[in-house]
Amino acid sequence: MKKYFKNHIRLIVVLLVFSALVIGCFIAYNSIFVNNQSKYGDRLDGIEEVKITPDKKSMIQENVETLQITKSYNLRISGKTINITTVVNDDVDTNKAKEIGGKVLEKLSDEEKKFYDIQIFVSKENEDEKFPIVGYKHHAKDNITWTKDR
Numbered sequence: 001m002k003k004y005f006k007n008h009i010r011l012i013v014v015l016l017v018f019s020a021l022v023i024g025c026f027i028a029y030n031s032i033f034v035n036n037q038s039k040y041g042d043r044l045d046g047i048e049e050v051k052i053t054p055d056k057k058s059m060i061q062e063n064v065e066t067l068q069i070t071k072s073y074n075l076r077i078s079g080k081t082i083n084i085t086t087v088v089n090d091d092v093d094t095n096k097a098k099e100i101g102g103k104v105l106e107k108l109s110d111e112e113k114k115f116y117d118i119q120i121f122v123s124k125e126n127e128d129e130k131f132p133i134v135g136y137k138h139h140a141k142d143n144i145t146w147t148k149d150r
Contacts, residue, residue, distance in 0.1 A: 101144040
């Protein structure tokens with residue numbers, strides 16, 4: 001074994017130096033280029049100033065429920081998007097269902113409306129050719145845009 005090391009000492013030194021160089025480059029690359037930001041990047045900057053609290057969520061839900069047309073209601077926030085999913089009673093028409101959007105906007109402040117995008121999904125338990133309908137409000141717009149009548 002000593003004879004093998006003596007005859008191949010240059011090759012062993014080159015391999016050790018090469019291995020150390022590769023490991024050093026790997027460590028340097030990870031320390032410089034690893035992305036430590038959130039999956040949203042800087043798009044959520046300022047969200048703490050317009051945070052939707054659980055109290056605000058329940059206020060929105062109570063305001064929507066004053067219409068007395070919903071069977072179920074769910075509000076979920078993902079990043080800068082407020083997603084609202086509702087199931088309405090089977091006797092509700094599309095115009096009445098679209099009032100949900102107005103009830104949601106009533107409880108949001110101007111700053112919240114200008115920061116969050118809002119998506120409202122309205123469906124029925126039974127099949128209806130006019131449902132589901134979807135409303136969307138971009139943070140730079142003032143009104144909710146609904147899917148076209150079917």
